[in-house]
Amino acid sequence: MKYRVQNPSQTQQIAAELARRLRGGEVIWMEGDLGAGKTTFVKGLAAALGVEEVVTSPTFTFLRSYRGRALTLHHFDLYRAQDADELYELGLAEYLGESDAVCVIEWNKLESPVEPIRVRIRVVGDTEREIEIV
């Protein structure tokens, strides 16, 4: 599916639509340049899953987990990870595919045990984005 959005809240609406399809066990790869809106999208996902905490980018910790209504959201940001070995040593791969959780990953460097959902965000203009979900 391909969408055109005009502002951050529309991006979060698309995320909320995706959230409704999630049943647990999914792995979502966020793709797009720095500043495209990946974290913005994840915030929309979190809100729609019933996360009440403020979602902030786990740039230095690699992972933050949030309890939603029915599912836990594991939010990864692997931008600063040196290599995959480091991440496997930290045990991060063990979260992938958990049946009562959804993993959403910015700058993925891990192999996914399940076919990932790919969310690609492309900057079109100042606040215009193209979002493709495959």
Ligand code: ADP
């Ligand atoms: P990323 O995680 O991809 O680096 P962020 O979500 O952290 O990007 O930042 C995206 C920035 O772009 C935010 O400042 C946000 O307000 C802005 N922005 C403008 N238009 C949009 C849009 N349509 N969707 C998402 N973010 C947008």
Ligand code: MG
């Ligand atoms: Mg980000």
